[in-house]
Amino acid sequence: xxxxxRVRVALAGYGTVGRALHELFRExxxxxxxxxxxxxxxxxxxxxxxxxxxxxxxxxxPANALPWHSGTLIELLGEVEADVLVEASPTNxxxxxxxxxxxxxxLKDKLSVVLANKGPLVFAYRELEDRARQVGVxxxxxxTVAGCIPTFNAARHALAGNPIRRIDGVLNGTTxxxxxxxxxxRSDFDRALREAQxxxxxxxxxxxxxxxxxxxxxxxxxxNALLGLNVTLDKVHVEGIRNxxxxxxxxxxxxxxxxxxVAEAERDGTVRVAPRLVRKGDAIDVRGILNAVRFTxxxxxxxxxxxxxxxxxxxxxxxxxxxxxxxxxxxxxxxxVQKE
Amino acid sequence: xxxxxRVRVALAGYGTVGRALHELFRExxxxxxxxxxxxxxxxxxxxxxxxxxxxxxxxxxPANALPWHSGTLIELLGEVEADVLVEASPTNxxxxxxxxxxxxxxLKDKLSVVLANKGPLVFAYRELEDRARQVGVxxxxxxTVAGCIPTFNAARHALAGNPIRRIDGVLNGTTxxxxxxxxxxRSDFDRALREAQxxxxxxxxxxxxxxxxxxxxxxxxxxNALLGLNVTLDKVHVEGIRNxxxxxxxxxxxxxxxxxxVAEAERDGTVRVAPRLVRKGDAIDVRGILNAVRFTxxxxxxxxxxxxxxxxxxxxxxxxxxxxxxxxxxxxxxxxVQKE
Numbered sequence: 001x002x003x004x005x006r007v008r009v010a011l012a013g014y015g016t017v018g019r020a021l022h023e024l025f026r027e028x029x030x031x032x033x034x035x036x037x038x039x040x041x042x043x044x045x046x047x048x049x050x051x052x053x054x055x056x057x058x059x060x061x062p063a064n065a066l067p068w069h070s071g072t073l074i075e076l077l078g079e080v081e082a083d084v085l086v087e088a089s090p091t092n093x094x095x096x097x098x099x100x101x102x103x104x105x106x107l108k109d110k111l112s113v114v115l116a117n118k119g120p121l122v123f124a125y126r127e128l129e130d131r132a133r134q135v136g137v138x139x140x141x142x143x144t145v146a147g148c149i150p151t152f153n154a155a156r157h158a159l160a161g162n163p164i165r166r167i168d169g170v171l172n173g174t175t176x177x178x179x180x181x182x183x184x185x186r187s188d189f190d191r192a193l194r195e196a197q198x199x200x201x202x203x204x205x206x207x208x209x210x211x212x213x214x215x216x217x218x219x220x221x222x223x224n225a226l227l228g229l230n231v232t233l234d235k236v237h238v239e240g241i242r243n244x245x246x247x248x249x250x251x252x253x254x255x256x257x258x259x260x261x262v263a264e265a266e267r268d269g270t271v272r273v274a275p276r277l278v279r280k281g282d283a284i285d286v287r288g289i290l291n292a293v294r295f296t297x298x299x300x301x302x303x304x305x306x307x308x309x310x311x312x313x314x315x316x317x318x319x320x321x322x323x324x325x326x327x328x329x330x331x332x333x334x335x336x337v338q339k340e
Numbered sequence: 341x342x343x344x345x346r347v348r349v350a351l352a353g354y355g356t357v358g359r360a361l362h363e364l365f366r367e368x369x370x371x372x373x374x375x376x377x378x379x380x381x382x383x384x385x386x387x388x389x390x391x392x393x394x395x396x397x398x399x400x401x402p403a404n405a406l407p408w409h410s411g412t413l414i415e416l417l418g419e420v421e422a423d424v425l426v427e428a429s430p431t432n433x434x435x436x437x438x439x440x441x442x443x444x445x446x447l448k449d450k451l452s453v454v455l456a457n458k459g460p461l462v463f464a465y466r467e468l469e470d471r472a473r474q475v476g477v478x479x480x481x482x483x484t485v486a487g488c489i490p491t492f493n494a495a496r497h498a499l500a501g502n503p504i505r506r507i508d509g510v511l512n513g514t515t516x517x518x519x520x521x522x523x524x525x526r527s528d529f530d531r532a533l534r535e536a537q538x539x540x541x542x543x544x545x546x547x548x549x550x551x552x553x554x555x556x557x558x559x560x561x562x563x564n565a566l567l568g569l570n571v572t573l574d575k576v577h578v579e580g581i582r583n584x585x586x587x588x589x590x591x592x593x594x595x596x597x598x599x600x601x602v603a604e605a606e607r608d609g610t611v612r613v614a615p616r617l618v619r620k621g622d623a624i625d626v627r628g629i630l631n632a633v634r635f636t637x638x639x640x641x642x643x644x645x646x647x648x649x650x651x652x653x654x655x656x657x658x659x660x661x662x663x664x665x666x667x668x669x670x671x672x673x674x675x676x677v678q679k680e
Contacts, residue, residue: 024639028501036500142498148640150490150498157497158482158490160376160668161368161660280621283646287621299364300488300647300654306623307643314640320501328500 005038007327008055010082010111012073012102013089014047014063016312017116017143021086021319026060028320036328044080046073046089046102053080073102077109084112084326086319087120088143093213093233096123107131107139114322116143116315118217122233125224138326141225143318145218146171146291149307153321155226159297164226166296168264171218173289173309174202174209175241175261179275180287183253188246201289211240212273215263219273222293223265231265237272244275256280345378347667348395350422350451352413352442353429354387354403357456357483360656361426366400368660376668384420386413386429386442393420413442417449424452424666426659427460428483433553433573436463447471447479454662456483456655458557462573465564478666481565483658485558486511486631489647493661495566499637504566506636508604511558513629513649514542514549515581515601519615520627523593528586541629551580552601552613559603562633563611571605577612584615596620 009025011018025032025040032038041057051071052058058066071079085106087099096119103120106113107128115121120128121141132139142152146169155164170176174196181192193210196202208214216238223229241261252259262276262284278285283304284292291309296302308314349365351358365372365380373379381397385406392398392406393416399405411419425446427439436459443460446453453472455461460468461481472479482492486509495504510516514536521532533550536542548554556578563569581601592599602616602624618625623644624632631649636642648654 024501031503032501148499148502148637149643150494150645153498154490154494157665158493158661159488159657160664161364161372162488162657163371281625281627283626285621286623297488297657299657300651303489303645303647305643305645308641311640317499317502317637317639321498324500325497 003037004033005327005329007038007040007084007323008043008082009040009084009086009323010044010073010077010080011042011086011088012046012099013087013117014045015088015090017315017319018045018086018088019063020312020316021088022058022060024313024316024320032324032328036324038324038328040323043082044076046071046076051076051079055080074105077105082111084114084323086114086116086323088116088319091117092119093122093208093217096120100124103128104131107135107137110135110137112137112326113139114319114326115141116319118144118221121221121224122217125221126230140322140326141221142322143315144221146293146305146309147307147311147314148317148321149291149293149305149309151222151293151305152225153325154305155295159295159303162297162299164295164297166264166266167219167222167226167294168262169284169291169293170260170286171263171291171293171309172209172215172261173291174206175215176286176291177201177289178210179241179244179249179259179261182244182246182249183258186246186250189242189244210242212238212261215261215273219263219265219271223271227265227267229265229269229271231269231271235271237274239274241275252277258285260284343377344373345667345669347378347380347424347663348383348422349380349424349426349663350384350413350416350420351382351426351428352386352439353427353457354385355428355430356652357655357659358385358426358428359403360652361428361659362398362400364653364656364660372664372668376664378664378668380663383422384416386411386416391416391419395420413438414445417445422451424454424663426454426456426663428456428659431457432459433462433548433557436460440464443468444471447475447477450475450477452477452666453479454659454666455481456659458484458561461561461564462557465561466570480662480666481561482662483655484561486633486645486649487647487651487654488657488661489631489633489645489649491562491633491645492565493665494645495635499635499643502637502639504635504637506604506606507559507562507566507634508602509624509633510600510626510631511603511633511649512549512555512601513631514546515555516626516631517541517629518550519581519584519589519599519601522584522586522589523598526586526590529582529584550582552578555601555603555613559605559611559613563605567605567607569605569609569611571609571611575611577614579614581615592617598625600624
């Protein structure tokens, strides 16, 4: 058994996802050491204008027990040495900031970067990919799309050598919950939205979800990363579900169809989000808050992945899968043989 | 850009899957060199009691154009040097032979092993895993279950750090086609079976499929590889679909349920295959020849993968994904950073 590798993690954002990741480091610690030969230590965390750090690792517990002092993530990276930046601060789909600046700084410092935050990729996907390649560090973002459903890592490994021609899917759980309620309960949009808010699936300001912007950001990242496109948000045709009427949903259902907010991307550069009719029983005809991602592949036709698209622990698990893909070394039979 | 690595492949079996893989080496050659820094050469192939080899690589083309001479795979491995054995000879679920012997020989010679053939794993999963670990070479088998649907490589990479608690799914396309026809067309079993045979989905002797043995072999491999079990075929409860009546299918459908041949495995060691009622619209309620594999994970609940479970090119694509996972080195931003 080879030596356990100690990995120093700097974290931007200490909300539901960030805290869940910190807890996973402890909760899964023994498994990670035994099965992946790696030990993750959260050496620093930045939250808005406050930071906390400890080169030996910060303790898991209530957020207010951490040794907070004023500062930014950039200052944090000067204060404590890290191997990787995990970006899990709130997503800003208007500018990508301040996360975009954090990621640029981390790459300049040759840190690996793992993102749960879509913002930087939406505004600077190609730039960040190029910078990461130039400095020779990994840039990963499994957690940005569809929570823990394998998308990027599945494409990278399980579908390696089987080119993807087209991607479509249901990428936003909030709108899918609303449309499912409109179908099942004959609710109108406003009532279904209030119910989604009451259950905590929709925010007080639901526009990023219901107007399609969240789905647009996700399909943009999928298209750029997996279809090799170089699309920006202004090139994505986006239509949300505010104008979907109860009547439209009912007429569709009577014809064996479900209305879904579908995100699609083609290799020719077409990327769009719009309400679409999906045949009942279709692989992307998922219900409630579920997400579905379908890859249409050259060698094996359509392959669809279905699961929960959100949740702190599910998203943290996706971050962890990226961290393990970068830093983990399976015990015993090596995942990779020695390269010449 | 680093140097392209030349990988010498020895292949057991030159049927639909083996030939499709040989074609993929040529067809995807440019992509493999550019994107994965690797060049695969088929240096030897064994088919029943005949072998053909060329250290510079055998040409793609009609099988009878190869320089066949009499011999076995064991003799082939003495005749030509190889880096990896790809086992794609016909599956024998009674003894696992002769493939099991081939795999043992390859591991003794420290060759990497990639399997499309379930036989060796059904009879000696733990032994082969242990041998591979001892000699330090990879043993891979993505192609043995559900064609190109990401299962083992998804679990290895995309679900790393998110333990799987339970696996269930529809793992046999032939029986699923038959049950789908019985539901949709009100066929009885015999008529639906004849239709499956006419379409080439079922063999002349359909017993391995309809009696559940093929599904049992697949769930056994999933259980041993992903749940850490050590189950043998005699410990798997297997019930096929021969006794499923048209009436049973109709009564189920009237109650919003579909009869499926479901394979299941739990961490406590329970592994079984039997006809089960699945709610219409359930993630594993797939139609026709589709397969579905559902992982119930600790951190993200159920994640389901749906796609075609068979076909020469889809299975060859799964073999290729294993080969790339072992020998490929992504260009540019490295998938793995340097290990200390």
